[in-house]
Amino acid sequence: MFHPSHFAAVLLFSLFASTVFGITMRDTPQRMFRYGAYCFILFIGSAIVLSWVMLLIAR
């Protein structure tokens, strides 16, 4: 069985979802790559920000 850490799960989820978003939402390979990278950064960034917000709320 596979038991990743929570952050590893976020990384995997973001990688796969961003790949599909990039390919399906844009026309050219360069724009696909850029949009995929953009989505990946947004996924990871929002997860980190929300994690800190939840930590501060819990205190």
Added chain:
Amino acid sequence: MSTTPNKPVAGKKSDEGFVYLPLIAGWLFPGAGHFLQGKWIRGMLLAVSIVAMFVLGLAMQGLLYTSVQDILSMLGVAGDLGTGLLYLLSRMFGLGAQPIQTTVADYGTKFIVVAGLLNIIAAVDAHNLRTGRKS
């Protein structure tokens, strides 16, 4: 960073043959709709991403939704069905049947549902390629 959406391409492909074949093939197996149109790299990336997400979801002991007892289960079944044959084969072999007991298993359940939803997006993209709305 440019995030402008795709511009619609004027219908340059003819409507010869069965237009919905890439849509159905893409739903049944991730990436198949793109393979049918010679988009090998796109299809391979989609297939690897969606199949990996589904398999990792099962490996995390995620749950495959099978019954529609409430609205959330119904939505879960709809999402899972998006993976097409992967869902049917997994059901056939009894995978993903154990109840969720850990946090990681809950993540796995979400991985499986999202893999199905992403596959639907990919199948619609294959259909758009077939009809010429996307190049």
